[in-house]
Amino acid sequence: MSLSEIQTRLTAAEAACGRAPGSVQLIAVSKVQPLERVVAVLNAGHRLFGENYVQEAQAKWPDLRARFGAVQVHMIGPLQTNKAKVAVELFDAIHTVDRLSLAEKLAKLAQTRGACPELFVQVNTGAEPQKAGILPVDADGFVATCRAMDLAPAGLMCIPPEGEDPEPHFAMLAQMAARNGLSGLSMGMSSDFEVAIAHGATHVRVGSAIFGARTYG
Numbered sequence: 001m002s003l004s005e006i007q008t009r010l011t012a013a014e015a016a017c018g019r020a021p022g023s024v025q026l027i028a029v030s031k032v033q034p035l036e037r038v039v040a041v042l043n044a045g046h047r048l049f050g051e052n053y054v055q056e057a058q059a060k061w062p063d064l065r066a067r068f069g070a071v072q073v074h075m076i077g078p079l080q081t082n083k084a085k086v087a088v089e090l091f092d093a094i095h096t097v098d099r100l101s102l103a104e105k106l107a108k109l110a111q112t113r114g115a116c117p118e119l120f121v122q123v124n125t126g127a128e129p130q131k132a133g134i135l136p137v138d139a140d141g142f143v144a145t146c147r148a149m150d151l152a153p154a155g156l157m158c159i160p161p162e163g164e165d166p167e168p169h170f171a172m173l174a175q176m177a178a179r180n181g182l183s184g185l186s187m188g189m190s191s192d193f194e195v196a197i198a199h200g201a202t203h204v205r206v207g208s209a210i211f212g213a214r215t216y217g
């Protein structure tokens, strides 16, 4: 478990680009990790986690929250509309608002509940056909549509194309957020979180560098 090493690198990356200490939140991505690794990170004092699957999170976090107290869990995986209701009860933030039908569903739930998790609009910065997310050309309009539905997105999220230099994607997302008056930037993973911080990331999503490699079974 190298949580402390990642925290040290994160703090150094903040300092290197003149950002205030604590301006970047470290989301420990615990999807499909063995429970003992998650418990070790909780025991080390970490309290912010990311999950990709509603069912897995539902099976894990109510119990861990009962044991460890206030833990924030962020949804960072694709969210089916029919799981949105469970998701808004379970998660403190949803990073993957990637289509109109989901935004509409979340807006309805927010009306009924009088509360809504923090929301990030996922942008498909590489315009990859197989990848979820709003296309860059549609992002400004989508943010406006969300606001017209009384949703108040906190920021934008992206997953750069695999095997490409992520830097232009981080720069594009930061520009897009700035021109839409959004302060949140969810970008950067194990291999590139320092680059993302240099481009203004407020939330980095780090899995394998903290927990070790994932084994899907």
Ligand SMILES: *Cc1c(COP(=O)(O)O)cnc(C)c1O
Binding pocket: 029, 031, 052, 076, 077, 159, 189, 190, 191, 205, 206, 207, 208, 209
């Ligand atoms: C799994 C996942 C991560 C973490 O990836 P690592 O490379 O293990 O750090 C970050 N973001 C998203 C959206 C993911 O699905």
